[in-house]
Amino acid sequence: MRTVQSSPILKLALLADAVVSGSIAAAQLLFAAPMAGLLGLPKPLLLESGLFLVFYVALLLLMASRGRLWSALVGVVVVGNIGWALACIALALSGAVEPTGWGLAYLALHAFGVLGFAALEWIGLRRSADAAEFRAQTPATR
Template sequence: MRSVLPSPLLRGAFVLDAVVSAAAGVLQLAPGARMVAWLGLPAPLLTETGVFLLAYAGALLLLARSRTLWAPLVQAVVLGNAGWALGCVLALLLGWLAPTALGTAWLLLQAVAVLAFAAAEGLGLARSAPAPAAVGLARS
């Protein structure tokens, strides 16, 4: 298991991702039926992804505060963001959803934002220093 000391870029990217994710989650949950009408997206999709985004934001804040991070966990966050972006784009291209123009813009904005977060978090991971081996676990 490879642990790292998170770089300032990685911490900042996690915090910004958390803030934007929480805001998106609140937006998707707050107005209820009004958001469904504005975006043309199914209510269950907005509710479930809204709840997920709030939980995800909390997890990101915990990661941002961690003294050390397990590198594969950070990589999973990066891949998750890339997957979210891909899902947004595929939902539009393959006709899985029939959003309004505002809904299409919402999905494309999410795709662009999470790709930017994935890039910043990946770069932040690359700039993170390896964590020192724990006492008693170092190789002789």
């Protein structure tokens, strides 16, 4: 499996994604009932997605702390963020829920936010050096 030496942009993008996702997870887990009323989204959806985000944040923090990463794992995070954005848009348009104006804004913010993180993580991955090539360089040429 191909590994890369994480670029500063990739590390920063993973860390920023973790901070934002962690904040959302905390809000949804701690304030699910009031958020459900304000947003017009089901409380179980907020709780379950908040719980998922706790595990996602742990993965992102682990990835951000490593010098080398599997490029495929970063790709999974990028594709996952794109999938999350599409799911937010689909949920808003599906008619399965009746979000309020605030709920639509919340879903739109999620969609645009995760697309932004996906783009930054992809750019960071593209700027990451192949780990084998990085190891072959002398410290003076890095």
